[in-house]
Amino acid sequence: MTTELRVLDPAEWDRWYEVLALAFGGVQEDPEEIRLWRDLTEHDRFLGAWDGDLPVGTAGAFSFRLTVPGGASVPAAGVTMVSVAGTHRRRGILTSMMRRQLSDVRAWGEPLAVLTASEPEIYGRFGYGAASYTTHATIDTHRVRLSVPEGTDAVALRAVDPAAAAEACEAVYARLVPTRPGMLARRPGWERLPLLDPVGNREGASARQCVLAERDGEVVGFALYAIKPDWSFAGPDGSVVPHQVMALEPAAEAALWRFLCSVDLTSRVRIHSRPVDDGWQHLVSELRRCEPTVREGLFVRLVEVGAALEARTYQAPVDVVFEVADAFCPWNEGRWRLTGDTKGAVCVRTSEPADVELSVRELGAAYLGGTSLVSLAAAGRVRELRGGALTEASVAFGSPVAPWLPHGF
Numbered sequence: 170m171t172t173e174l175r176v177l178d179p180a181e182w183d184r185w186y187e188v189l190a191l192a193f194g195g196v197q198e199d200p201e202e203i204r205l206w207r208d209l210t211e212h213d214r215f216l217g218a219w220d221g222d223l224p225v226g227t228a229g230a231f232s233f234r235l236t237v238p239g240g241a242s243v244p245a246a247g248v249t250m251v252s253v254a255g256t257h258r259r260r261g262i263l264t265s266m267m268r269r270q271l272s273d274v275r276a277w278g279e280p281l282a283v284l285t286a287s288e289p290e291i292y293g294r295f296g297y298g299a300a301s302y303t304t305h306a307t308i309d310t311h312r313v314r315l316s317v318p319e320g321t322d323a324v325a326l327r328a329v330d331p332a333a334a335a336e337a338c339e340a341v342y343a344r345l346v347p348t349r350p351g352m353l354a355r356r357p358g359w360e361r362l363p364l365l366d367p368v369g370n371r372e373g374a375s376a377r378q379c380v381l382a383e384r385d386g387e388v389v390g391f392a393l394y395a396i397k398p399d400w401s402f403a404g405p406d407g408s409v410v411p412h413q414v415m416a417l418e419p420a421a422e423a424a425l426w427r428f429l430c431s432v433d434l435t436s437r438v439r440i441h442s443r444p445v446d447d448g449w450q451h452l453v454s455e456l457r458r459c460e461p462t463v464r465e466g467l468f469v470r471l472v473e474v475g476a477a478l479e480a481r482t483y484q485a486p487v488d489v490v491f492e493v494a495d496a497f498c499p500w501n502e503g504r505w506r507l508t509g510d511t512k513g514a515v516c517v518r519t520s521e522p523a524d525v526e527l528s529v530r531e532l533g534a535a536y537l538g539g540t541s542l543v544s545l546a547a548a549g550r551v552r553e554l555r556g557g558a559l560t561e562a563s564v565a566f567g568s569p570v571a572p573w574l575p576h577g578f
């Protein structure tokens with residue numbers, strides 16, 4: 170069998186998308202959701218694998234800009250909609266799409282590729298490392314108390330229609346994008362994503378509701394959430410399900426969490442996909458009762474090691490030679506000398522002896538400052554060749570703010 174890879178023709182989108190939908194189980198999606206993904210498709214950056222005139226594989230790469238440590242906004246290909254038809258799996262079609270895609274991304278001059286994975290095991294072999302993590306938890310609002318900072322009472326909350334408030338919410342979002350590695354600048358059309366709320370995806374919860382947090386009439390935060398009512402013999406036992414809680418200041422953030430934790434007829438707040446350093450964890454009286462769990466968030470792949478390492482800054486001075494293995498993108502293989510600090514960085518090829526040995530996957534994992542090189546070394550995935558170099562690199566790569574992407578793609 171030979172399959173042909175080609176750029177997606179807009180006229181073929183429906184058949185192409187059907188392969189993807191089937192690969193994910195074939196459950197009928199809401200037309201509104203399909204319309205959104207169709208509108209967001211950047212056809213010239215999306216690939217189809219064809220067996221004759223049969224579409225059998227899909228993969229796309231959005232043209233994102235990703236916030237990196239130091240606050241710069243760096244071109245990053247957002248790998249998405251990856252699938253291979255059940256009848257054609259384990260014959261190397263994904264591998265051929267990943268190879269073609271990474272070579273395209275390189276040709277487009279984008280130093281990074283990023284993705285969120287259905288199954289993390291798929292992507293390590295292609296050089297993607299888990300670069301951010303998300304926290305999931307349930308606040309038992311009958312048992313857990315919240316201590317809010319001074320000034321919280323001065324924040325006014327106002328319930329509004331989510332669509333009517335979208336512009337104000339997007340303005341808050343835009344101000345937060347440069348403050349946290351892992352966030353993506355909104356491309357036109359992506360502001361529709363938080364409002365996507367098909368009934369079929371609600372699992373018994375209400376339509377999305379919105380509360381704005383205002384200080385002196387200025388919007389300083391918002392919460393988009395739903396209520397899932399439940400009634401037991403003993404009485405009401407509903408859940409609050411936050412979809413987005415975003416604030417420009419601690420008091421606004423606390424006011425929003427306090428509101429969500431005090432909705433009548435509910436007993437818990439189900440927290441999904443929040444940053445690992447989220448403020449609510451320090452507002453609650455008992456974190457353990459919230460049973461936080463962590464999972465991988467964004468995966469990062471350095472497409473061009475030198476350009477990628479120069480695109481971010483380093484929170485402490487660093488001068489380290491990396492010996493990089495990258496069998497899938499061999500143009501990255503070899504020794505790279507990184508010198509940098511909080512102001513900028515230079516990363517060039519060198520013949521000097523290596524200080525730290527790793528593969529491109531570990532560099533991707535460490536890239537946003539959310540996975541420490543020391544912890545990867547503890548797992549045997551990074552090797553120190555010069556005493557002190559590992560700590561130096563690990564501290565430099567860190568970030569005072571944990572990386573986080575608030576949404577999937």
Ligand SMILES: CC(=O)SCCNC(=O)CCNC(=O)[C@H](O)C(C)(C)COP(=O)(O)OP(=O)(O)OC[C@H]1O[C@@H](n2cnc3c(N)ncnc32)[C@H](O)[C@@H]1OP(=O)(O)O
Nearest residue numbers: 192249250251252253258259260261262263264284286287
């Ligand atoms: C960013 C995103 O879009 S994430 C969404 C990913 N898509 C899905 O999860 C949809 C359901 N799954 C699928 O469509 C397919 O199984 C895919 C796309 C994951 C894999 O496609 P395939 O064409 O079968 O992959 P391919 O044959 O190139 O496999 C390459 C290697 O990855 C391994 N592999 C593939 N899929 C998986 C998996 N789900 N888990 C573990 N290993 C896997 C293969 O065993 C193979 O290993 P080998 O090189 O040691 O032999």
